[in-house]
Amino acid sequence: MRRFFNSNLGVALLGSSLLAALVGWALSIDIEEVKVESPPPDQPLSVSRRVDIVGRRGGYRRWRLIAEQVELATGQQVFEQGAHGYFYGESADQLEGVPDPFFASSEQMTWQAKRARYDASADALYLDEGVEVRSEDGSLLLTRALRITPEERIEVPEAFTLKGQEMILEGRSGSFNFQFALLSAQQGKLTVLPLDSAAADPASTTITADQITYDRTQQVAEGKGNLRIREGGLEIRAPQGTYLRRQAQSILSGGVVLQEVADPGSRDPLLADLRLAQAGPQATSNQPDQEVTIIADRLTYDRNTQVARGEGNLEIRQGETVIQSAQGTYRRRESQSLLTGGVTLREPGRVLTSARLEGNHRDKIFFFEENVLYRQMAASTPAAGGGSLTEELRQAETEVRAARLVYNSRTGTSEFSEAVEFIQRGRKAKANQATITPEKVELRGEVVIEQIEGDWLARRLQNPQTQADVDQPTVIYADRVEIDQASSDARFFGNVVIVQANRAIEGDRADYSDQGQIFRITADQAPVLLCDRGEINPIPRESGAPLPGRDALDQMCRGANRLSGRLVTLNLEQDEYTVEGDEQQQGMFQFRITDAL
Numbered sequence: 001m002r003r004f005f006n007s008n009l010g011v012a013l014l015g016s017s018l019l020a021a022l023v024g025w026a027l028s029i030d031i032e033e034v035k036v037e038s039p040p041p042d043q044p045l046s047v048s049r050r051v052d053i054v055g056r057r058g059g060y061r062r063w064r065l066i067a068e069q070v071e072l073a074t075g076q077q078v079f080e081q082g083a084h085g086y087f088y089g090e091s092a093d094q095l096e097g098v099p100d101p102f103f104a105s106s107e108q109m110t111w112q113a114k115r116a117r118y119d120a121s122a123d124a125l126y127l128d129e130g131v132e133v134r135s136e137d138g139s140l141l142l143t144r145a146l147r148i149t150p151e152e153r154i155e156v157p158e159a160f161t162l163k164g165q166e167m168i169l170e171g172r173s174g175s176f177n178f179q180f181a182l183l184s185a186q187q188g189k190l191t192v193l194p195l196d197s198a199a200a201d202p203a204s205t206t207i208t209a210d211q212i213t214y215d216r217t218q219q220v221a222e223g224k225g226n227l228r229i230r231e232g233g234l235e236i237r238a239p240q241g242t243y244l245r246r247q248a249q250s251i252l253s254g255g256v257v258l259q260e261v262a263d264p265g266s267r268d269p270l271l272a273d274l275r276l277a278q279a280g281p282q283a284t285s286n287q288p289d290q291e292v293t294i295i296a297d298r299l300t301y302d303r304n305t306q307v308a309r310g311e312g313n314l315e316i317r318q319g320e321t322v323i324q325s326a327q328g329t330y331r332r333r334e335s336q337s338l339l340t341g342g343v344t345l346r347e348p349g350r351v352l353t354s355a356r357l358e359g360n361h362r363d364k365i366f367f368f369e370e371n372v373l374y375r376q377m378a379a380s381t382p383a384a385g386g387g388s389l390t391e392e393l394r395q396a397e398t399e400v401r402a403a404r405l406v407y408n409s410r411t412g413t414s415e416f417s418e419a420v421e422f423i424q425r426g427r428k429a430k431a432n433q434a435t436i437t438p439e440k441v442e443l444r445g446e447v448v449i450e451q452i453e454g455d456w457l458a459r460r461l462q463n464p465q466t467q468a469d470v471d472q473p474t475v476i477y478a479d480r481v482e483i484d485q486a487s488s489d490a491r492f493f494g495n496v497v498i499v500q501a502n503r504a505i506e507g508d509r510a511d512y513s514d515q516g517q518i519f520r521i522t523a524d525q526a527p528v529l530l531c532d533r534g535e536i537n538p539i540p541r542e543s544g545a546p547l548p549g550r551d552a553l554d555q556m557c558r559g560a561n562r563l564s565g566r567l568v569t570l571n572l573e574q575d576e577y578t579v580e581g582d583e584q585q586q587g588m589f590q591f592r593i594t595d596a597l
Helices: 002-006 008-027 389-395 464-470 549-557
Strands: 045-057 060-073 076-079 084-088 108-112 115-119 124-134 140-148 153-156 160-163 167-171 173-177 182-192 205-215 220-231 234-244 249-260 291-302 307-318 321-331 336-347 350-360 365-376 398-408 413-424 427-436 440-451 474-484 490-500 503-513 518-522 528-532 561-565 567-571 576-580 588-591
Touching (some): 045 076, 060 115, 160 173, 167 173, 167 205, 205 234, 234 291, 307 336, 321 350, 336 365, 474 549, 490 549, 503 549, 503 567, 528 567, 561 567
Antiparallel strands (some): 060 076, 060 084, 084 108, 115 124, 124 140, 153 173, 167 182, 173 182, 182 205, 205 220, 220 234, 234 249, 249 291, 291 307, 307 321, 336 350, 350 365, 365 398, 398 413, 440 474, 490 503, 503 518, 503 528, 518 567, 528 561
């Protein structure tokens, strides 16, 4: 039997029997046909192996990619599992002891991403989804997409956040060099943080713009388009500008706005009552005149000294107060401004100009110097039949010129000094000093009030001859004059002399009652003196015009009719003089103003 199995015939018979059995089994069951298609030639081939690629430029390592699995495509390698690696760059030059604002050591930074792709033909490395670049100090770059270009740049086409020890840079897209010393962000935000602080610290500096570039070596940031710099509660807005971090300065141009946005509780006590606001501020109900806007074509702000310097169409707005000048400085700590090159302050009803201005914006007190001009607009429409002295002041535009002016906007008080001159329709006045308040107008020191044309003291006279007689220049001299804004009364003090046409009156005090149209001239020492030349010996108008008070009176009284008494009353409405004597010279005299004495 053993020989049978070992023989060739035995093997052949056994094989034939097995084949017949398999054919019989196949005929007894159903078989499904399976077709295996060959893979397309462009389908990547997945290879499970460790990949380590190093990118070099100019003999230097620039990046490194490490992965456990790679998918091969035409000219590309795709890594979707565990892709990570390094960026390499030279350290940026820095000041000694000053840490890098982004990466403490930029010689080697680690990166990771959910997906990486290397295009050998373009020599470009792409990172996608969950991209992180970090340093051991905690500096971090976060984005969704990143590309390493052959030009040795890191391009970020997606929104990103770059956090450092002292800075945060954000943008919708950006680019960096390998040492992260040159940064650029489109629609970005650069936040400069103080040491040992969080990004939300109110003391941090935030810079936003349509385009931001930052040079880490020079510590200089440049912004273009809707630039905003915000730090310590202060916000500066401009179309473009430069932020010098080492010098703590901001240089902006193209129309600049300073705005304080700090919470009232977080402000410096010195600034407790000051709020810098954007142009066109909406006044708060409790402090409507505290909001201040500073606008200029070019502006430099020093963070250390908190001094802003503006040039070109400089404008400061505070409530209803608008100040314009060619250039100036604003000291934020002291809430003070110094403006030069021609200054204009505008408020409802008044305009003030000068060559120079110093402003205290906390108290709203402004000191004008050199060629001061104060213009008070008409407060009402002139009455049809004329009005009183004070009504004239209200109904006509008034100009006041002086060498200096201290204006308190909050109280509405103006104090003029040196060569003060009032100019108004039909009249003018001169004095050494003057004060305008809502209650009164006061002139002091060698006061001269002159009627240039038209009627004034006798405006309501009905007699045509008398009216023609007093329609001549009238001059009043006094040491001090007060005009009451509420009652429309006027008071003249010290060496009062009234010169009108061919008559004159001298006394120590004169009181003008607007309601009764009555002038009362009194004397403390010598009696009141009234001189009238009548029509017998008139004095030419020009001869007495330039004379001071006493000289004009002496000339008018020379050869004229005289009358003296303790009190002289001029009733302008009834066209009468009333003279009262003292105890030794009692009596009352009445006469018409045109009668010769």
